[in-house]
Amino acid sequence: MAQPPVLLETQALTRSFGGLTAVDNLDFVVRKDEIVSLIGPNGAGKSTVFNLISGIYPPTAGRILFKGVNIAGLKPDRVERQGIARTFQTLRLFANMTVLENVLVGFHSRLKSNVIEDLIRPPWVARAERDAVEEARQLLRMLGQRLYTQQEFRAADLAYADRRLLELARAMASQPDLLMLDEPTAGMNPSEAADFMELIRRVHDRGFTILLIEHNLSVVMGVSQRITVLDYGLKISEGTPDEVRRDERVIEAYLGRKAATA
Amino acid sequence: MTNESLRHTLEEKQPLLEFRGVDTYYGSLHILKSVDYRVGEGEIVALLGANGAGKTTTMKTILGIVRPRSGQVLFEGKRIDGEQTGRIVEAGIAPVPEGRRVFPRLTVLDNLKMGAWTRKDGQVKQDMDRVYDLFPRLAERKNQQAGTLSGGEQQMLAIGRALMARPRLMIMDEPSMGLSPILTERVFDTVVEINKQGTTIFMVEQNAYMALQVAVRGYVLQTGEVVLADTAPNLLASDMVRKAYLGET
């Protein structure tokens, strides 16, 4: 069986802060239509990997190939326009914008208008805006009736779990080739987390490739097709959930021997 | 231990730290919802919970950085909510903050001195020696900038810095965060050692397994509410903790 094409590939990706190497010579691959998870203890470098890919800071060394093009060192907006969207571990919503406006910002790179058009708003721009609003509403509806009915609410006034959903909606709005989710269930209780994972599966079924950082192991094991385990910036294991779960080094570094045998 | 005997042991000991129905808010956001904790003298107590459950807010409330809107925080039976942080530290509570938060461009020695900021007695030197005894590594690097230390060394420094306040109660926020398993184990060993020397410890941890290994009792916090309070072994055995915090299915 031919494997699906490689979408994202890091080659010897390295980043150090001062004397500390947060990500060390990391190679990993995400193929089209996969759900891949990055796991590891806090501070293992998972978030740094996300920040490197999404362009918050450039790598110290190494390459990040996306659809065969090296995107290492590009600024976040350029990365986004290449087709990568992400969410954040600590939610980053536009608190004083409405739910709908938040999603519309996600449409930014798909809407085209120049300054003059923004100043005089010719009919074709108005039409494109209307279409975007319509599509944004559909997106919200797909993610749940509650978000849809609250579309005129201020983002800051949403319940916590809904804010997580909204951030997901904003990321999906640009129809990215790769969706990166940074601990999407952080701060949720186990049942909320389970619901959210169900949703992620549905999002995946709609044709999104997903790269996930997750802490909640039951969630990760259930949803991922492949898992990369990081510790101290180094990749210590890689494989299917079952392979990873049995890997001695993962038990040692992450699951904990005692926990694994308990 | 049954629940009844647990209650018994709790009532026997005069709690060193106590939360009585504490509610805190950020603006209109309700963070801690009528929370009760009791930390007995000499105990290690663990506080478990997911991100955003209110663990860090608990720490900040103890230190007076966040003020409860209702409820009381008592230390040795006296109310400390509403006090200045400086007074609270002086009273004998020292924090090991989340993410270590050492002062990166101060030397190790100066970081330790900052920990002793509220001390007015002349015995700072002895405590410094004690910290160096506990962490010989810090003694070797005392003139180095803290930002150049490794993660594990920074955690030692953060603990050492807290010890410099000569606290009765040390509150630790995620001491294992970002550390490799071996280092985590070493940190927990140190925690036990410090506790043996007479410091009470209240600890927030994500690594539930490790925390409950060293703690006598624990609380589970979920979206601002205490949903479980029990002895460590009972918590380790509880379905909920096993599912949510130990990653078992």
Place this chain on the structure above:
Amino acid sequence: MTLDVLISGVVLGSLYAIVALGYTMVYGIIELINFAHGDVFTLGAFISIPVIQAIISQNGSTPTLGQSIFAIGAAMVVAALCCAVVGVVIERVAYRRLRNAPRLAPLITAIGVSLIMENAMAQWQGGLPVFYPTALQPSSYTILGTTLTNTQILVILGALAMMLGLDMFVNRTTIGKAMRAVAQDREAASMMGINVNFIISLTFFVGSALAGAGAVLYGIDLGSLGYDSGFTLGLFAFTAAVLGGIGNIRGAMIGGLIIGILQEYVSGLGNGVGTEWYDTAIFSVLVLILVFRPSGILGTNTAEKV
């Protein structure tokens, strides 16, 4: 560049450095460009005028060296204390309440405070430049084949003493270290029981005191000043702070010297043409630095942790 230009550049640069210290300390601790700082400086100069006049009669008689030293010392102390108090009050009234507000807010109040101070001084001293009283009988010495006036020596020594003192204070004393701790991590510092408000007030106190004392040296060196002298001077001093690496005390000193020398060099160019272009030149330095090395000469550029 002749040695003369270099020396007068160093003299001017020392003055810039002193003012730059105030900007850099405040920026280091609360990340605010304290626009009013230059005006605090001017205030210091005005306050010191009657002090000097009281000690040295200005009717043409020559002051003795002892009189001069006493007058200058007293003027510096009075100006430093007054400015320090004004600086602390400004922080307390105009900036503290806005510490958690959007960044625009304290920046705007800072401009407001600057306007208020400038206009108050204009009402007090008038719109024309004011002559600074003679505190020192001019004399000059020839050292290594070049001429140095006693004023120049005074400015360089005075500035050097202040900068060394500040460096010692910040790096050697416990309270200076607490100041650095607050700058590095305000919340962690408060967890140690350090009173952050007090430390911030102290920062304003020290920075403004330096400006006040420096203003006396400025007055003696330049001989006159106007109500708005501090405005341009503040702009140049801020450039010096950015050039050296904002937040960095030693950087402010180096930056100040470079800007001072640059100004004197450009001013001396092209038969008087340079005097019309030196501010453009200094300002170009600010822009170039911001474009090519925003962290300055000694600063470290650390990426935001997300």
Place this chain on the structure above:
Amino acid sequence: MTRLVFLVLALVIAVVWVARAVQVGVNRRLAGRLAAVWRTTGSAGGLLHKLAGSLRAVREVLGEDPWLSRLLLLLVLDVAVAYPVFDSSDVRVGTADQAEVFVLLALGLNIVVGFAGLLDLGYAAFFAIGAYTAALLASTHFSVGKHGSIVSNLLLSVGNGGIHFNFFALIPLAALVAAFFGILFGAPTLRLRGDYLAIVTLGFGEIVPKVVSNLGASNSLFLGRGNTLPVPNITNGVNNIVGIDKPPDVHIGPIHWTFQTNDPRPWYFLGVIIIVISIVMITRLRGSRLGRCWVAIREDEIAAAHAGVNITGARLTAFALGAAFSGFGGLLYATQLGTVSYDLFTFSVSVTILVMVILGGIGSVPGVIIGGIIVSYLNQSWLTTLSAWLNTQGGSFDHAWGPIGALGAWLHTVPLATAKPMIFGIILVLMMLLRPQGLIPERRRAREFRPETEQEAQEELEELYTLRTGEI
């Protein structure tokens, strides 16, 4: 006759408005809200809060029906256009002419400060650039060739009589030139944190008048080692450029405008037209994709970048647009006065415009218009009038007993008119401390000034292109 037309129009609009208001039941809802406001903010609030709350209630209720706001706008427009018809004083209408220029400037600065959240302290530089564009391209200043004119048509004539662009051709030209300089000044610094922009623009604001004065006849550029190059007379240096062209006469239907120095009315109408067009464009801009970007950047720079927003680009555009509107202002100003000089564009002008925006309400279009009118009138007439009034009042009892006499003596000489910077400074400080959202707040901006959670406050302070120091 004309007066009657305006009166009837106002009456008709008012009647339609009332009818509509009754139809949608405004009175009942408004009464309910007002009652609620006056009850709930009772003891704690104080009168000021009650008034602010009432104003908010009125705005909210009226905002619920778009037609009510539109009719109200029509009424305002009717009054604005009618004003010079009813006021027979040329001096007062002339003051209004200048206020229009400042309203235009405030609207432009609001794009930069209000929409994009960038503090521009050298805004007057673009005003200057607009004015000098007019002065250089529509006056006798540049004489080209030796005899007669080289080019001569409706839009442009060039020759030994100078370069003369038609006023209407200059409108886009002045905007473009100012926008170009906006990009030139903004590009180096917009990558950096906002407060650096403030200081750099402040510097540009100082430098531009200096450069303008240096590029006059008697000056030279140095070329190192004592060699100097005489500068051609570009700007007339410290001397004014005089004789700037007036706009061509306009005769359309019943409208006959001849632009003369001694008749302020045609200028007034021209200003109204330019302002109305500007408001329409600026409102559209705010609701556009770009306007949304600016809000997003203000709210969370990092998240905005990850949604594909080019932060530097969006800011630069704001800066250029702001400069362009300032360019209009400069053009209008220069042609009104017929003369420009380098010192018309100093820091104090930049501050004046900033005060208009802050006082009226950062980001709020009606707010900055009101702010612009208030500050402009304060600046031009109210302060002088008030000062004179206070002085005479003081003079009437300055020989009275003790402290009363002292007060009188002080009032007799109180120099309010020269204390403008102080008054502006006080306005800035008090507004930021007490009412940062301004007199007529923009809803979203008002919320931003009081972040609700610690995280919101924190995010507000995080920027992508940042330079954290944490050093002393």
